Amino acid sequence: MEYMTxxxxxxxxxxxxxxxxxxxxxxxxxxxxxxxxxxxxGLEGIMIMGTxxxxxxxxxxxxxxxxxxxxxxxxxxLAGVLAAxxxxxxxxxxxxxxxxxxRVDQIISGVALNLLAGGLARFLNILLFEKATQSxxxxxxTPIDIPLLRDLPALRPLVTGVSPMIITGVVLVAVSQWVLRxxxxxxxxxxxxxxxxxxxxxxxxxxxxxYAGVLLSGALAGMAGAYLAIEQARLYFEGMTQGRGFxxxxxxxxxxxxxxxxxxxxxxxxxxxxxxxxxxxxxxxxQFINVLPHIVTILVLAGFVRRARxxxxxxxxxxxxxx
Amino acid sequence: MSDLFxxxxxxxxxxxxxxxxxxxxxxxxxxxxHAIVGENGAGKSTLMRVLYGLYQPDEGTxxxxxxxxxxxxxxxxxxxxxxxxxxxxxLIPVFTVAENVILGSEPVWGFGRLRMREAQQRVAELCxxxxxxxxxxxxxxxxxxxxxxxxxxxKVLYRGAELLILDEPTAVLVPQEVDxxxxxxxxxxxxxxxxxxxxxKLDEVLAISDQITVLRRGRVVGTVPAAGxxxxxxxxxxxxxxxxxxxxxxxxxPGPVRLDVRQVRVPGRGTRPAVRDVSFAVGAGEIYGIxxxxxxxxxxLVEALVxxxxxxxxxxxxxxxxxxxxxxxxxxxxxxxxxxxxxHRRGIALPMAVWENMILGHHTREEFTHGALLNRPGxxxxxxxxxxxxDIRVADVEAPVLALSGGNQQKVVVAREFSFAPQVxxxxxxxxxxxxxxxxxxxxxxxxxxxxxxxVLLVSANLEEILSLSDRVGVMYGGALVAExxxxxxxxxELGLYMTGAGRTGExxxx
Ligand SMILES: Nc1ncnc2c1ncn2[C@@H]1O[C@H](COP(=O)(O)OP(=O)(O)OP(=O)(O)O)[C@@H](O)[C@H]1O
Ligand SMILES: [Mg+2]
Numbered sequence: 001m002e003y004m005t006x007x008x009x010x011x012x013x014x015x016x017x018x019x020x021x022x023x024x025x026x027x028x029x030x031x032x033x034x035x036x037x038x039x040x041x042g043l044e045g046i047m048i049m050g051t052x053x054x055x056x057x058x059x060x061x062x063x064x065x066x067x068x069x070x071x072x073x074x075x076x077x078l079a080g081v082l083a084a085x086x087x088x089x090x091x092x093x094x095x096x097x098x099x100x101x102x103r104v105d106q107i108i109s110g111v112a113l114n115l116l117a118g119g120l121a122r123f124l125n126i127l128l129f130e131k132a133t134q135s136x137x138x139x140x141x142t143p144i145d146i147p148l149l150r151d152l153p154a155l156r157p158l159v160t161g162v163s164p165m166i167i168t169g170v171v172l173v174a175v176s177q178w179v180l181r182x183x184x185x186x187x188x189x190x191x192x193x194x195x196x197x198x199x200x201x202x203x204x205x206x207x208x209x210x211y212a213g214v215l216l217s218g219a220l221a222g223m224a225g226a227y228l229a230i231e232q233a234r235l236y237f238e239g240m241t242q243g244r245g246f247x248x249x250x251x252x253x254x255x256x257x258x259x260x261x262x263x264x265x266x267x268x269x270x271x272x273x274x275x276x277x278x279x280x281x282x283x284x285x286x287q288f289i290n291v292l293p294h295i296v297t298i299l300v301l302a303g304f305v306r307r308a309r310x311x312x313x314x315x316x317x318x319x320x321x322x323x
Numbered sequence: 324m325s326d327l328f329x330x331x332x333x334x335x336x337x338x339x340x341x342x343x344x345x346x347x348x349x350x351x352x353x354x355x356x357h358a359i360v361g362e363n364g365a366g367k368s369t370l371m372r373v374l375y376g377l378y379q380p381d382e383g384t385x386x387x388x389x390x391x392x393x394x395x396x397x398x399x400x401x402x403x404x405x406x407x408x409x410x411x412x413x414l415i416p417v418f419t420v421a422e423n424v425i426l427g428s429e430p431v432w433g434f435g436r437l438r439m440r441e442a443q444q445r446v447a448e449l450c451x452x453x454x455x456x457x458x459x460x461x462x463x464x465x466x467x468x469x470x471x472x473x474x475x476x477x478k479v480l481y482r483g484a485e486l487l488i489l490d491e492p493t494a495v496l497v498p499q500e501v502d503x504x505x506x507x508x509x510x511x512x513x514x515x516x517x518x519x520x521x522x523x524k525l526d527e528v529l530a531i532s533d534q535i536t537v538l539r540r541g542r543v544v545g546t547v548p549a550a551g552x553x554x555x556x557x558x559x560x561x562x563x564x565x566x567x568x569x570x571x572x573x574x575x576x577p578g579p580v581r582l583d584v585r586q587v588r589v590p591g592r593g594t595r596p597a598v599r600d601v602s603f604a605v606g607a608g609e610i611y612g613i614x615x616x617x618x619x620x621x622x623x624l625v626e627a628l629v630x631x632x633x634x635x636x637x638x639x640x641x642x643x644x645x646x647x648x649x650x651x652x653x654x655x656x657x658x659x660x661x662x663x664x665x666x667h668r669r670g671i672a673l674p675m676a677v678w679e680n681m682i683l684g685h686h687t688r689e690e691f692t693h694g695a696l697l698n699r700p701g702x703x704x705x706x707x708x709x710x711x712x713x714d715i716r717v718a719d720v721e722a723p724v725l726a727l728s729g730g731n732q733q734k735v736v737v738a739r740e741f742s743f744a745p746q747v748x749x750x751x752x753x754x755x756x757x758x759x760x761x762x763x764x765x766x767x768x769x770x771x772x773x774x775x776x777x778x779v780l781l782v783s784a785n786l787e788e789i790l791s792l793s794d795r796v797g798v799m800y801g802g803a804l805v806a807e808x809x810x811x812x813x814x815x816x817e818l819g820l821y822m823t824g825a826g827r828t829g830e831x832x833x834x
Contacts, residue, residue: 184435191415191426198413202427202478203398312416 012278014157018232019277020270021169022047022224022241026248027255027262028169028176029220035180035257036213037193038099039106039315042113043221044245046091050084050225052121055236056128057083058138058229069139074164077141077230081165084226085219091117092218096211103317114245122238133238140231141165163231165223172220176259189213193311196318206318221245243294250297253308265300272296326353327389328486328517329374329405334383336369338726340718343369345541346383351486351534356508356518358528358549361538361561362758363730364716367521370538371488374519375407376400406484408475410491410729416464420474421446423463424481449477454510468617469500473507486517491729493522494755497616497784498819505531523730523758525554537561562760570766570791572810573774577794578607581642581778582628582747588636589620589627591802597623599802600637605747605778610769612793613782613804616822620802621782622664625751628780629661630654631669641747655684658746662736662753664782670736673725677717678706680724681739688743705742713738714761729756737765741772748772751782766792786815800824 026043033040040046058080062069069076091113098109126132143161150159180186191199192209200206224244229236247269254268255261272293329351336344343366351357359367372378374385376394385392387403394400397407414423421443430438430445446459455473463474472492479487493501508518508531522528528535529549537544537560544560558566582605591597598620605611615621626632628639630651639647641657655661663669671680682691682702690701706720713734717727724732733756740748750769754762769792773779783789789796796813798806798821806821 182436182439184429184431184437187418187422187426187429187437191418194415194417195413198415199426201397201409201413204427309417 010154010157012274013271015278016267016271016274017158017166018163019273020266021163021166022228022232022244023248023251023269023273024169024173024263024266025224025227026221026245027251027266028172028259029217029224030249030252031176031180031255031257031259031262032189032213032220033217034213034252034314035193035311036189036210037196037311037313037316037318038096038210038214039110040092040095040214040217041107041110041246041249042091042095042117043110043217043248044241044243045110045114045117046088046218046221047225047228047241047245048114048117048121049087049091050222051229051236051240052124052135052225053087053222054080054084054226054229055135055138056124057081057226059136062139073139074141076139080138080230081223081226084222084229086222088218088220088222088225089215090218091222092215095218096214099317100207100210100214103319106315106317121236125236125238135229135236137235138230140234163227165227165231169227170263173259173263180259185209185212190311192318193313196313196316200318200320206320210318221248224248247293247297250301253310254300256308257310268300269293269297328353328387330386330389331370331374332384332386334370334373334380334385336366336373336378336380340722341716342541344373344380347538347541347543349536349543350546351517351519353485353517354512354515355533356512356520356531358520358522358532358535359538360522360525360528360535360557361544362540363734363756363761364540364728365538365561365758366541367538368490368728371407371490371519371521374400375405375488401482401484404483404485405488406479406482406486407488407490408472408479408492410494412471412475414463414471414474417462419460419462420457420466420477421459423474424459424478428482445481446477449480453480453507453514455507467500468495469497469503472496472500472504476507480516485515486519487511488519490521491523491756492520493524493527495617495784497822498786498815499823500616501527523756523762525557525759528557529554539563558759561758566759566763570763570770572770572791575608575773575794577609578776580604580606580640582611582749582780583640583643584628584637585640586637587624587627587634587639589623589632590635591620591623595802596635597802598627601799601802601804602637603797603804603807605780607746607776607778608773609794610773610779610781610792612789612796613780613799614786614789614796614818614822615782615784615799617784619799619822621751621799623802624799625661625664625749625780625782628749629659658744660740660743660745660748662740662748662750664751664755666732666736671724671732674723676721677710677715677724677727677735678702678720680735681706681709681720683739685739685743709738709742713764730758730761733757734761737768741768745772746777748777748779749782750779752784753781754783754785754788762788786818789818790815798822 026047030040030043058076061076061079095109095113098104099106122132129135141164144164146159146162149155188204189209191204192206196206228240233240251262251265251269254265276289276292331347331349334344334347347370361367373380376396376399385394392403424446425442430441432438443459450457457470457473463471492504496504512518520532532549534546535549536546539561585602586600587598588596588600589598601624603611613621623632627634630649634647638645641659646654692698715734716731724735737753754765757765769779781792794810796808797804798818
């Protein structure tokens with residue numbers, strides 16, 4: 001009994017929320033790209049860029065402006081996040097240019113981004129830090145306590161010492177959901193992912209919207225990487241994304257291409273991730289637990305994919321007919 | 324009535340090798356329904372595209388409400404009050420009616436927040452005004468073809484169009500839906516709108532329009548008032564010679580069963596099967612017609628029969644051989660020809676040359692090859708004969724098929740499928756988009772095939788065609804064969820009822 005309750009302890013949930021965050025952010029990005037009709041499997045690579053530039057940005061700010069960073073301790077991590085988002089945008093732009101303007105196969109472009117990111121991160125790391133696989137340590141954001149809720153003793157581990165990025169992430173879910181469902185931009189983005197020709201005949205600019213979707217995906221995946229480096233590990237090291245960019249794609253599918261769905265799915269994966277980090281006393285070898293998140297991903301997808309309804313023109317390049 | 328709306332003068336539009344419109348004059352008055360008729364490739368669609376700003380004319384002038392204008396884009400056309408209802412629906416199935424209507428010109432609050440309530444009210448208002456029955460909150464994917472067409476019309480009205488161009492709007496509708504569309508159109512003109520309407524069905528044209536302009540090979544033959552004009556007169560103006568309308572349907576003793584469909588089940592999207600336990604058999608020398616509103620499983624049934632879709636239950640036999648799980652190629656090699664309903668998706672490769680499309684799938688036959696290579700002179704001879712036999716209007720067989728008019732594309736498919744002595748012919752909407760001359764020709768071919776012992780499965784939404792050709796008629800509704808009639812046992816009106824599911828109450832007669 002005690003064994004079972006330990007699997008749902010508040011502390012475990014708090015840790016689950018923390019590991020959910022990078023999956024969630026990248027997954028949100030994927031939702032925007034694919035709602036507009038562009039598959040972005042380069043998310044993993046963009047996340048790698050995010051981890052690297054997140055660390056670089058934070059570290060550089062700290063060393064260049066030590067006095068500022070002393071007075072406002074949140075500035076250095078903020079610089080890291082901005083650097084990561086910028087790198088994500090740049091990679092998103094590459095993907096958009098290659099797949100939307102030049103209509104190269106979206107999968108190929110994504111794979112290329114993933115390969116490029118791995119190599120680039122290592123190369124730049126050597127260049128900057130004279131080491132291949134690791135950056136110096138960086139500072140994270142000052143954790144905050146959520147007012148009102150923090151006075152409830154049962155919730156304390158959940159609502160105290162929370163990263164501002166977690167709060168930002170949750171807000172982003174709500175905002176994205178609202179934007180996609182209720183705004184002109186959302187309606188048009190979805191139209192472009194469903195039936196671009198129809199949108200085009202109504203004067204909707206298919207190319208602009210698809211660019212917007214892919215750029216958003218880049219920015220969010222960059223942010224996901226920044227979270228890993230700045231808030232979790234407090235440094236960049238090679239391979240720290242551990243395929244979370246791909247899990248994020250699974251979360252997007254399981255979440256039926258909606259932000260709120262992506263939140264639910266990411267939380268599920270995050271929970272098993274957290275579990276695999278915490279479980280120590282077990283009747284089975286612990287390696288089983290380590291692969292648990294991935295097995296859950298596969299099972300969920302295998303069971304769910306048939307019911308998922310993806311945007312009809314997802315992954316299909318659009319050519320405007322010049323008649 | 325004499326209020327001028329559109330005045331086209333001397334419109335000429337050339338494409339490489341063809342003059343699609345040759346000094347066309349057209350005058351359309353406010354508040355009239357103006358039909359444009361003509362053979363396949365006569366230039367009807369081209370003229371409408373010029374008017375809607377999709378093509379620029381090489382010569383000629385356009386005046387709207389008395390002012391000379393240049394219509395450089397559809398956007399400009401809409402500003403001038405000219406709207407076009409697309410032949411291929413431009414609708415997003417997962418969006419609601421209102422969402423589809425407002426897309427591109429959405430009413431919004433700050434932050435781009437949609438004023439969805441207002442949009443729905445606006446759509447409901449338009450529907451009320453013109454007597455359309457539509458629920459603004461319904462998902463478009465769940466609507467019938469006729470309803471989707473209404474959404475397209477509302478879309479154009481919402482953008483303030485005063486003139487509606489409808490290019491072959493009735494090609495996809497069943498009789499009841501056509502009646503409803505015509506009622507809607509009458510409502511529209513009663514309230515001051517103007518309609519230009521293209522159709523190959525001359526009865527419809529005479530029933531609905533005020534004025535009729537006839538095009539032949541890019542030129543205007545004349546404009547006549549519908550009142551006092553007969554179908555035969557129109558047909559003669561279109562073709563340039565009298566056209567026969569009666570077809571002989573001589574009795575043919577049906578031979579052994581060639582196509583045997585037993586309890587066939589085909590999965591659909593989601594959990595509901597698209598085809599539910601359908602059984603029928605077609606003998607040599609027999610035409611079996613399947614009538615039905617589009618989307619009731621005919622597409623899936625046809626694709627399953629020719630090996631393009633998986634059969635999950637029952638059995639399919641051709642000439643007694645079990646081909647339930649055979650591939651499309653194997654089935655084709657057994658002598659099964661297929662005229663697909665959606666020629667763009669299945670029947671032809673649009674960017675490929677006409678001659679390539681004429682031999683597609685048969686290009687490995689001996690007469691077309693020299694060892695491993697294509698035998699170009701042999702192919703050229705064959706293609707030239709077919710182009711002549713089927714009167715395919717094409718300047719050059721090297722041109723890509725996409726440069727052909729809709730009807731001529733269809734002729735390419737029909738010519739190919741009839742060419743290699745098939746034993747079984749599965750024809751889905753074989754005359755869709757064909758003019759009366761070509762329709763008559765294809766119908767004759769089908770009857771000749773029947774006389775020569777072919778088994779023909781004819782799937783069509785055109786009841787006249789089904790009734791005049793078939794030896795037996797089955798009706799598909801909701802994926803099942805809900806009724807079967809022998810020749811002469813049923814009228815078009817009755818069939819129409821069964822097709823919309825209404826006939827089910829009188830199921831006693833169903834076979
Ligand atoms: N984009 C194009 N490029 C080249 N030729 C074209 C193009 N569009 C049309 N044509 C040619 O112009 C002529 C008129 O075509 P159009 O589509 O206007 O005919 P239509 O009267 O609408 O025929 P249908 O009844 O078959 O639809 C045809 O000979 C066709 O081959
Ligand atoms: Mg046409």
